[in-house]
Amino acid sequence: MNIPPQVMNAASELRAMYGEHVEYLGEFQGSHAYYYHYPDDITAGVCPVYLYDGTTVDEVTGDIAMNILDLLVEDVNELGVE
Numbered sequence: 001m002n003i004p005p006q007v008m009n010a011a012s013e014l015r016a017m018y019g020e021h022v023e024y025l026g027e028f029q030g031s032h033a034y035y036y037h038y039p040d041d042i043t044a045g046v047c048p049v050y051l052y053d054g055t056t057v058d059e060v061t062g063d064i065a066m067n068i069l070d071l072l073v074e075d076v077n078e079l080g081v082e
Contacts, residue, residue, distance in 0.1 A: 007034050007052050007057055011034075011036050011050060014036045014048070018039055019039060021037045023035060026072045028051060030053065031051040031053045032051070032054075033051055035048065035050065035065075035069065036050075046063075046069070048061050049064075049065040049068045
């Protein structure tokens with residue numbers, strides 16, 4: 001799936017540091033949800049989630065991001081979230 005440029009721009013800082021790891025999650029409350037999947041050799045907290053409604057991108061972090069990941073990913077442990 002092609003990631004919209006608005007989402008790629010919102011994740012540009014992480015992409016510059018760790019590479020191209022933005023992935024599509026699915027639909028969440030009327031928006032397309034994407035997340036930045038840290039590389040396996042990086043120890044980080046919860047992956048940021050980007051909600052794109054076709055116009056704007058909202059970056060979600062922390063507990064809210066974890067809740068979205070729980071809803072949209074079959075096995076969140078596979079993401080390496082600690």
